[in-house]
Amino acid sequence: MNRLEEINNKGRATIVKTIRQFSLTTCLFSGISAIFYLILRMYQPAIIVSIIGLLFLLIYYFNKKNKHTIARIIAIFATNLGVLLFSINLGFNTGFYLYLFASPQLIYLLFKLRQKKLVYICIGINLLTFLIIFLIDWYKLIKPQELTTNVISLLYSLNFGLSLILSFILVAIFAKNNKVYIDLLKEANEELEEQQEVLKNKNNLAVVAGLLDLQNVFVKEKAISDILKDSKNRIKSIALLHEKLYVHKDLDKINVEEYINELIYFIKLSYKQKNINIQIETAIESIHLSMETALPFSLLVNELVTNSYKHAFLGKENGSIKIDFKTEGEFLMFKYIDDGLGFDFDEKLKTDSIGTNLINAFASQLNGEFINNTKLGSGCEMILRFTEITE
């Protein structure tokens, strides 16, 4: 169960608990009312409130058995039944106030549990409204008009008809909004799960990279240390991609500009050499790539920068690297230049150089036009013109 489900379940459980408490309170009041009416020898209202009391006891029972829908239906039925029985037998005003029983429950269901103040204010306003109506009626502040039977029937029919139409419209609106709400909740849930997955992957990658880093501290041989460092940086570059996905809450797109700048920072830290001053100049447009494209692209950049740091400036005091990435119409144009020693790319490919082979593999994976002007003695220059990888 994820956090969102846990919160939702807790929220629902609290609402059910509150409704159960409301039901028991209503039962208690019904009992007191029944006794009160019996003392006054008013048998009809005593029977009616006893029925209401029993129905609310039933609501309590069904809620306890997790049959919440049945409980809600009985709650509506019990309230309306009480109002109608009183109104038919003893006149309209006698039953009208019974709605007081149900209104706190309705208000409680309308708002979220966190909106405590709002719930209290609404229940307060509700009670105040009933008090005002009661006082108006008690002191006869509005004098009833003398109406003919026909007019009264017409008024009843009109009110009944309009209320019925309004109820249907409200039910339809509720059903529609509820669906939208549930869909949104589902979407948020899926997003959260996806984010948790990214976070888990990122943490696993962090652990693997960390272990390689620790191992490397104890390695004295440069060749082995370089292998460990290269592996760690490849993992780190993937972890960084996951990090970018997670941070921006956009699980589809990677901000390349931000990503490359951070990647360069980590490579600089890993391969810092005391006697060489390497300047890196970047001109990167704020382009967002999908994970499918960003993964080979980021690994390609990682290999190129790492390659320059490790081999390009050996024996030199200064060096420079230029990275350009921009859009050209529908294409993405990547250009990588260093003024280092250069190398014979095709010859290197024939050897067991993992870095060079990976550069070639990632460039092929991006399925673009790859122009390689790297030559021994004249630095590195690689241009890749590609489009986003589509599944």
Place this chain on the structure above:
Amino acid sequence: MKVLIVEDDLILTMLNTRFIEILGHEVVKALKSGEEAVEFAKENDIDIILMDIRLKGKMDGIEAMIEINKTKDIKAIYITGNSDPETRKRAEATNMLDFCVKPLNFEELEVILGKIN
């Protein structure tokens, strides 16, 4: 330097402990929650805290640092897998030495701790 590590992942705690020890510093304690860190910092002598942000318990790393800094002037190196701008901004408002994204590199830690030395 006396370093307190607050991290809820056991392997990362082990890795960071080793890094710190290799760099010649002492890990006084490794804790899993912000609440534990607040209690420990009250009664112990610490120079720096290596603080994860997402932690077990009700308090996150930044909230724990705010509590700690109410009584002690200790700087934090935040190590997190959650470096979104809001989190970074919240962290910067505390007594922060640096803000690092997991995994923490050995070289990175060396540079950061070197700032204090």
